[in-house]
Amino acid sequence: MASEIVNFYRDRSVFITGGTGFFGKILIEKLLRSCPGLKNIYVLIRPKAGQDPKNRLQDLLSAVAFDNIRQNHPEFFSKVIPVSGDISRDELGISPQDLQMMSETVSIAFHSAAIVRFDEPLKSAIELNVKGVKRMLSVCKKLENLEVLVHVSTAYVNSTRTELDETIYRPLCDVDNLISTLDWLDDQAANSITKSLLNGAPNTYTFSKSLGEAVLNSEAGEVDFKIVIIRPSIVTASWKEPIPGWVDSLGGTTGWFAGSAAGIFRTMYCHTQMAVDLIPGEFPVNLMVTSAWDALKQNRSQQQINPTVFLASTGQNPVTWAQCKSTMYPLMFEYPFSKAVWPPTGSFKNNTLLHRVDQFLYHIAPAYLLDGAFRICGRKPFMVRLHKKATKVLDCVQFYTTHEWRTRSDNTCALIQRMNAIDRAIFNFDSRTIDWDEYLCTYYLGIRKFVLKDELHTLPAARTRMRRLLVAQFSFRLALAVLIARTLLRKSETARTMWHMFGSTVAGYFVSLTSQLF
Structure with a gap:
């Protein structure tokens, strides 16, 4: 049995926006490695920072994600062609010469460029996530041989509903009116009315992505090519491809787990029994690659009325926050970070008051104390700034740690059934195949290796450091207990006698422990 999808991409050229991001790197690598007959990949x-697109492309292709190709088929890199441009400019800033070149060869376009920060000012989010879609459509209409446009959205465009499905609903506001309004408002005025404009949406990211979908929906019946929308949930490190555990930034849940392992994050407001919809990076990418093949295989001759939507979610194989903690926290002690500042003893709180108290005790107060010590020593303070930034990030994701949605991915499940066995193996996006214990272990080790640059040879020193941090933690808690006990038991002779007996026992245990550790 042959791969229909691999054969489909033979002698085709594709155009990719967002290629320099995490998502884009996985997509480029997957196309090069799994579709060797592909002709060219044009990357916007x-x-x-003083680098031209050619130099930035070389930096992109030097990423760890491309190690497999670099070792086995370095000649494939010649297929990747940089196209100078910017999604914030008309016609994406593409020169007429480059546009003509792509018009003659490109048959599939993947649009993944976007602002993904939850706290991005509304004007910036609209500029790239809505106007950027309009500009992409304008360019696609000029690509004479284009057959499919695959657009990356988010599963949470309809997060104000209790169910995440594959339907495009009526937008929260009129897109053109909003754009014209924001165009004449200055940034301060736009920020002051952002909350009312969001109309219940949790942040500017999901709001702007929903409007981007509305733009595509309004154009679907007027263009000569098919439009597909991919909605991934929370994209995390790869499971198996291109490299197990590969991730290149501290965004989202990756930042929380890294901060917890480093002893920096000690508390997060979260409903632990709720599912967290993590999706390994290669799953939505495989769905993107497959959906383009399917769009032309299904009803090739019929005019498209609405975009086809595919949900990339783990709703059929959920994992909870509690499962994530129970699997990953033991790994934080077995494979500690070499630069951890405290043992990973953070916890999830489902009570807002307790969470805020812990934030003050374990985040804010220590940050001010450490910065004070830095100033005394003549060093530049940074902990308060770091924790304020961390708190802002955690507050932004709080909506997703305290809500749970039902998911319906009928289109995605039906697409799996239309694939043959070979293609299901090569382009796997069936979330029911995920082994969560295996994946979460891979995810944590990937954070350690690829984000924090802790290779295996650092483990002995990291474990020694962790043992010392545990002793320091024990000593601190013991000193605190002694201080409290002496204060409370000062006037009782019997209590003092019992306390001395207890203290002698603990001291003996402490001496025994430190002798074993050192």
């Missing part, structure tokens, strides 16, 4: 890259 904007000049940045």
Whole structure:
């Protein structure tokens, strides 16, 4: 049995936006490795920090994610062609020459460029996530051989509902009116009315992505190519491809787990028995690649009325926050970070008051104390700034840690059934195949290796450091207990006698423990 999808991409050229991001890197690597007959991959890259697109492409292809190709088929890299441009500019800032070149060859476009920060100012989010979609459509209409546009959205565009499905609902506001309003408002005025404009949406990211979908929906019946929308849930490190555990940033849940392992994050407001819809990075990418094949296989001759939506979710194989903690926290002691500042003893709180108290005791107060010590020693303070930033991030994701949704992915499940066995193996996006214990272990080790740059050779020193931190933690707690006990038991001779007996026992245990550790 042959792969229909691999054969489909033979001699085709594709155009990708967002190629320099986590998602884009996995997509480029997957196409190069699994579809060797692919002709060219055109990647939109904007000049940045004095680097032209060619140099930025070389940086992109030097990422760890491309190690497999670099070792086995380095000649494949010649298929990746940088296209200078920027989604914030008309026609994406693409030159007429490059546009003509792509028009003659490109048949599939993948649009994944977006602002993904939850706290992005509304004007910026609309500029890239809504106007950017309009600009992408304008370019796609000029690609004479384009057959499919695959757009990356988010599963949470309809998060104000109790069910996440594959339906495009009426937008929360009129897109064109909103754009024209924001165009004449300055940033301060726009920020002051953002909450009312969101109309219940949890943040500017999901709000702007829903409006981007509305733009595509309004155009679907007027263009000559098919439109597909992919809605991934919370995208996390890869499971198996391109490299087990690969992740390149501290965004989202990755930042929480890294901060917990480092002893920096000690509390998070979260309903532990609720499902957290983590999706390994290669799953939505495989769905993107497959959906383009399917769009042309299904009803090739019929005019599309609405975009086809596919939900990339783990709703059929859920994992809870409690499961994540029970699996990953033991790993934080077995494979500690070499630069951990405290043992990973953070916890989830389902009570807001307890969470805020712990934030003060374990985040804010120690940060001010450490910054004070830094100033005395003549060093630059940074802990307060770091924890304020961390608190802001945690507050942004709080909506997702305290809500749970039912999911319906009928289109995605039906697509799996239309694939043959070979393609289901090569382009796996069936979340029912995920082994959560295996994946969460891979995820944590990936954070340690790829984000914090802790290779295996650092383990002995990291374990020694963790043992010392545990002793320091024990000593601190013991000193605190002694201080409290002496205060409470000061006037009782019997209590003092019992306390001395208890103290002698603990001291003996402490001496025995430290002798074993050191």
